[in-house]
Amino acid sequence: MVAYKQLYPSGDFSMPGLLIGGVGLRDRMYSVRISVGYGTRQIDPISLIDISQQELEIIWRNYPQQVWRAIYSIADLWDFAYSVEDLREQNRDADQLWQNARSNITATAQTLG
Template identity: 50%
Template sequence: MEPIDEKFVIEKDSALLAQDVKLHQRPFHVVMAWMRSKGVAGDLFDRRIWDPLMEVYRRLYPTGDFSIPAILVGGVAIRDQMYLARVDIGYGTFSVEPLKCIEISQSELELAFKHYPD
């Protein structure tokens, strides 16, 4: 199987950018378009397809964030301060630890619970 070439990625990425498709979404669209154009069926996350694609994307956007954003963003009040809380998207079976979703340092969280256990 031939790898996705940089010219194809740049062409499709430019069109997606013009449509205001977010950076983390564009590799999925590009790989699907490439698979359709080549008549390739199967897993779009196949490393033989995905790794060369992401090498190109990392060259194009060296500081780009390709991670999928949190599925839920909210706030948590601790004492009189608000902290962001994010619940990320997960695949498979796993447990969510609510306290780890809060954007607060471990030391500040421990201090809050120590002095304000309510």
């Protein structure tokens, strides 16, 4: 690390997220960052949403079904981020399905942007 800091003094050497996605709560989109993980660990899906604790508590109290939907969406994002390469190696048809999914996600993001 010392050598890298000397070569690249302004660099950020933290591990980037594996996938950045989003979930909808009420009428807003919130970003979700799926981090790189190793080994076995417990994951709190709610903590992956970029939202203030106060706002989350208000939504949880008034719209709990939307929070549950967001949790399932985060699980889908997690599955998507970690399983792409495994499925591509195991099934040739999966490669085309993943390309279609990626295209749909890109098109949705462009439409919303």
